[in-house]
Amino acid sequence: MRIVLHIGPDHVGAPRLQQVMDARREALLDLGVLYAHAPGSRNHTRLYMAVTDPDHVDPLRFNRGFEHADRQALLRETVTEELAREVDRYRPETLILSAAQLGSSLHRRSELARLHAMLMPLSDDIRIVAHIDEPARLLTRIYADQIFEGRATPLEQELTLARGGNWWVDCIERLPQIDPAAGQFEEVQGAPFWLDYPALVEFWEGEFGLGSVSLRSYDAAAFAAPTVTDEICTAFGVDGQIGLADAGQIAAAPSAAWLARGRQLNALLLRLLKRGDRSLPRQLWRSFVSELEIGGDAIDPGSLAAISTLFRNDLDELVHEHPGLSPALLRAPKRRAPWAEADPGMGFRASQYLVAYMYRIDRATESGRNPAEAAAEPAPAERQPEPPRPSPAARAVMPPLAMRKYETLKTSSYAPHNRLGRVNEEDLAAAFDPAPPRLLPEGSSGNVIVGCMKNEAPYIVEWVAYHRAIGVDNFLIYTNGCEDGTDQILDRLQEMGVVQHRLNDDWQGNSPQQHALNRALDEPVIKTADWIIHIDVDEFINVRCGNGTLDDLFARAPQATNIAMTWRLFGHNDIRELRDDFVIDQFETCAPKYCPKPHTVWGFKTMFRNIGAYEKISCHRPNKLAKGFEDKVRWVNGSGRDMTQEAAKNGWRNSKKSIGYDLVQLNHYALRSAESFLIKRQRGRALHVDRSIGLNYWIRMDWSDHRDLTIKRNIPRLRAEYDRLMSDPVLRARHDSGLDWHRAKAAELHAQPEFQELYEQALKVRLNGTERAAYALALDMES
Numbered sequence: 001m002r003i004v005l006h007i008g009p010d011h012v013g014a015p016r017l018q019q020v021m022d023a024r025r026e027a028l029l030d031l032g033v034l035y036a037h038a039p040g041s042r043n044h045t046r047l048y049m050a051v052t053d054p055d056h057v058d059p060l061r062f063n064r065g066f067e068h069a070d071r072q073a074l075l076r077e078t079v080t081e082e083l084a085r086e087v088d089r090y091r092p093e094t095l096i097l098s099a100a101q102l103g104s105s106l107h108r109r110s111e112l113a114r115l116h117a118m119l120m121p122l123s124d125d126i127r128i129v130a131h132i133d134e135p136a137r138l139l140t141r142i143y144a145d146q147i148f149e150g151r152a153t154p155l156e157q158e159l160t161l162a163r164g165g166n167w168w169v170d171c172i173e174r175l176p177q178i179d180p181a182a183g184q185f186e187e188v189q190g191a192p193f194w195l196d197y198p199a200l201v202e203f204w205e206g207e208f209g210l211g212s213v214s215l216r217s218y219d220a221a222a223f224a225a226p227t228v229t230d231e232i233c234t235a236f237g238v239d240g241q242i243g244l245a246d247a248g249q250i251a252a253a254p255s256a257a258w259l260a261r262g263r264q265l266n267a268l269l270l271r272l273l274k275r276g277d278r279s280l281p282r283q284l285w286r287s288f289v290s291e292l293e294i295g296g297d298a299i300d301p302g303s304l305a306a307i308s309t310l311f312r313n314d315l316d317e318l319v320h321e322h323p324g325l326s327p328a329l330l331r332a333p334k335r336r337a338p339w340a341e342a343d344p345g346m347g348f349r350a351s352q353y354l355v356a357y358m359y360r361i362d363r364a365t366e367s368g369r370n371p372a373e374a375a376a377e378p379a380p381a382e383r384q385p386e387p388p389r390p391s392p393a394a395r396a397v398m399p400p401l402a403m404r405k406y407e408t409l410k411t412s413s414y415a416p417h418n419r420l421g422r423v424n425e426e427d428l429a430a431a432f433d434p435a436p437p438r439l440l441p442e443g444s445s446g447n448v449i450v451g452c453m454k455n456e457a458p459y460i461v462e463w464v465a466y467h468r469a470i471g472v473d474n475f476l477i478y479t480n481g482c483e484d485g486t487d488q489i490l491d492r493l494q495e496m497g498v499v500q501h502r503l504n505d506d507w508q509g510n511s512p513q514q515h516a517l518n519r520a521l522d523e524p525v526i527k528t529a530d531w532i533i534h535i536d537v538d539e540f541i542n543v544r545c546g547n548g549t550l551d552d553l554f555a556r557a558p559q560a561t562n563i564a565m566t567w568r569l570f571g572h573n574d575i576r577e578l579r580d581d582f583v584i585d586q587f588e589t590c591a592p593k594y595c596p597k598p599h600t601v602w603g604f605k606t607m608f609r610n611i612g613a614y615e616k617i618s619c620h621r622p623n624k625l626a627k628g629f630e631d632k633v634r635w636v637n638g639s640g641r642d643m644t645q646e647a648a649k650n651g652w653r654n655s656k657k658s659i660g661y662d663l664v665q666l667n668h669y670a671l672r673s674a675e676s677f678l679i680k681r682q683r684g685r686a687l688h689v690d691r692s693i694g695l696n697y698w699i700r701m702d703w704s705d706h707r708d709l710t711i712k713r714n715i716p717r718l719r720a721e722y723d724r725l726m727s728d729p730v731l732r733a734r735h736d737s738g739l740d741w742h743r744a745k746a747a748e749l750h751a752q753p754e755f756q757e758l759y760e761q762a763l764k765v766r767l768n769g770t771e772r773a774a775y776a777l778a779l780d781m782e783s
Contacts, residue, residue: 001087001095002125004236007204008100009194011141012131012218017235018042018098020228020245023650027242034092038082044099047083050076051115053108055178058187059149060101062180063282065412078404080118087122095122096236103130104194105187107172112207128204128213129235134330135195135311136304140253142192143299147259148289149188149282152267154341155304158191162306168199182273183266183280195307198314216324224248235324246649255296256342262289263341264350272354278365283657288357294345302336393766398775406774409597413656416595416769418706421639421662431716432548438471446473447550447607448529450520450617452504452513453477455679456537457484457738459672461731462582463537464498465722469714470543471550472533474525475499478516480507484741489734496728500525517617526610533607534617540584540667541565541607542711553664561611562622562635564604564647565666566654568593571704576674576763578746580739582718583669584711591703592769593661598776600700602654604638605666620652638664667711670701675746678759682749698762700776705768 008014021028021035022042028035039047049061054069066072087095097119106112119126132138143155157174164170171193175186194200201213216235222228226244233242265288272278301308312332319325390398390406398406409415440446449472453460464475477499479487490501500523507515517534520526531550535541546552557563569591579586595601606621608614613629614622625633625648635647639660646658654660671677681694726732749755767775 001091001093001123002127002237003095003097003119003123004127004129005102005119006096006098006129006236007103008098009103009130009132009200010100011138011145012133013220013223014098014100014131015043016223016228016248017232019248021096021098021232023245024229024232024242028096028238029090029092031238031240031242032093033096033236033238034087034090034094035096035098036083036086038086039079039097039099043101044097045101046075046079047097047115047118048099048101048105050079051111051118052106053110053114056105056108056111056186057178057180058101058105059185059282062185063413065408065414067180071408071411074404074407076114076118078401078408081401083118084122094237101187103200104192107193107203109207112204116207126208126212127237128208129216130200130204130213131216131218131235132197132325132330133218134301134308134315134332135197136307136333137301139192139195139304139307140299140301144254144259146188147254147262147266148286149185150183150266150269150285151188152263152270153189154263155299155339159304159306159339161191162310167310168193168196168203171196181276181279183270183285195311196314197311197318201318214324215318215322217326217329219326219329220250224250253298255294256299257294257296257345258292259299260342261292261294261344261348261350264344264348265289265292265353268350268354272361278361280361281364284360284364288353292348292353294348296342296345299339299342300336301333303339305332305335306338308332308335388770390771391766391768393764394768394771394775397765397767398771399778402775402778405777406771409774409777410770414597414773416592416597416601416773418592418594420593421660432713434720435469435471435547435549435717438473438551440473443528444530445525445528447471447531447533448474448476448525449533449535450476450517450526451478451534451536452516453479453486453490453537454481455484455486457486457489457735458578458580458742459537459583460486460489460493460738461725461735462584462718462722463540464493465725466540466584466714466718468498469717469721470541470548474529476502476520476523476525478502478504478512478519480504480512480516484745485734485738489731489738492728492731492734493725496725496731498725513619517619520617529610531607532610532617532622533605534619535565535605535666538583538669538672539567539605540669540711542568542665542667543663544661544665544710545663548714556663557636557640559634560609560636560640561613561633562606562608562647563664564606564621564635564637564643564654564658565664566602566604566638566659566661567600567668568661568665568708569601569701569703570667570669570671570708571702572671572674572677573704575672578673578675578679578739578742582715582722583672584667584718585715587669587672588707588709588712589704590667590706590708592706594659595769595773596656596659597773598700598780599653600776601703601773602659603652604654606635621647623650625649638662667708671698674759674763676742677762678749678755679742679745681758682745682755694758695761695765696779699765699767699772699779702762702765703769703772 019042025035045060049066054072057067061067066075139158161167161170171191175190176184178184204213226247229242229245273280315330319327449467477490490499493499494501504512504516509515543549543553545556570587571589573587573589575586591601608622613626613633615624615626633648635644637643637658637660639662641660643658
């Protein structure tokens, strides 16, 4: 096996290559190429963080809770084991690893030796690939990013170094002393030593061998094009084609005036932090600089001609040594007047902005060391409490990998908690007022849910009644392979004019659900809808604003064309047997609102305006953005905040940046009672009781250490509509028949040893949020 190690560096297209390789993982595997998942989903930041020297704390290690040597050592052990396991599973001919920080941060021999030692057990055939750009052009991008991270020194730092004797050595000698709490990081305040490309090659080849490094040119326009996959195949030695990528975007450079404002503010912030009595989370710092935005021209690379001149001869020699370099792309920009910091404009005074920001800085400081709200530095060692140990119940069931995940997770910024948003779940049980009837204009089918069901008889009428009560006007439901009378219940609801039911038993392709959704696009009820919503029968739209209706939600996000409703996963609430009671009343224990890992917790479903912007409905969202609609869609999160850039083209889960529950969330009752879980896991093949599909699903979904009562405010309006529907004797009889089928199925499964064992194992799993997240992360690595 050959290992191709892509070291970036930063700002030369690594995120684009990583995005495409992530999307093309299956195609790469078909060609014998593994783009590893274990070191990170896209950028292999975990690999990078694992190999830096213990005292070389960068913003990534600091923000993610790996600044302490013991936790970094645990990370290194975990990444090594997980990567070896992934390679053993797929046995690829080529392993690709990519972390942009490797090329732009590592400068100590010990770090390369540590990286080499991690990779050698996998293969001794290791090739290094780096993309480069003309140094002056690249320096403008580096400088802009550093400003947003807190850089306080102007570009005069680099222009002075250009007059020295050895760029690599001089830059490293002048790197700041690392002090995370004071905002001092080598990567932020220091000059980019790695612009000395010959020294970069010599550094890496000194560890991995002469000729192991290949340099390639970065072409922004080509990287944004769908044919960027050709560059991936060529650069990483992929023998074959992996298809075309989605088109990328070239971000506009910030204005020189904006950067001048940011640098001046950073200088004051660093002075403030040096006093030691305040902390400033990196995200908050970045938002301060973002709020200083002002228009104008970007920095002209030609004003940094001294940098171009310094490296001109080196680039000419490198072009001859590395076939992947293009002389045209490395041509120096036209010389301009030497750089001078731009006028920040409009009489800007950084001190005035600092005074305005002090309230937010003080709030972040007072918030303690809450990673979600402050992401601040840990308390001094003498005051830092000992992180909690796993409970005895957790130690009894969690395997070693899960225990290691727990140690990593518990003090990181990904540790789950419930301190997010404005709503206090415990205080919101008061009933909503009755909702007024909805009158639809002629030719409109209003708010429409399209969904798929199989063997859901006990839950259908509640789900339909609930959503009718909050403002859903029509339902288009597809079924296949039903045994419990689900199809008969839906047929009766169709006869009553409540839903439209379609059989989907003739589905084709990989998914009956996707087959149904494709068919739905031709249905009149979808074509004439105002809003389209695809959710399942175990998901309830919980509007947490106004009077709890969809109209109240739409009024608070009037510009939105797409609303991402983030899941709130609800556990079984110690309810074992199947009951004929409302789901939304039985189950109130749930996941914390802040839970960025594992990835399923922050999955979302999307309601979207029917404006023709997308050509396809998929499980979590509409897909295939139509040409001409790029500037017409506006996605908002569950708090009404814009997340268009993150979600317009792909994605089905929220990030720490886009999470929000203040206006709406999607209550996801994936388990319901323990008996209901048994029936759900039995559905389909009998082998669905194996560990990976049975108990593992329970571990991922049975979140039970927080409570959310907000949806219960809808019970009176749900009861009124439910009773109205169930007054129909035929519907009542079919509901009761379906309930009897499920109870009989539960008794049948209890009598089967493998299902009874699964039932008993599930009830023994008692984990808090951090333990459950750690266990789920370990399962994700094993599966």
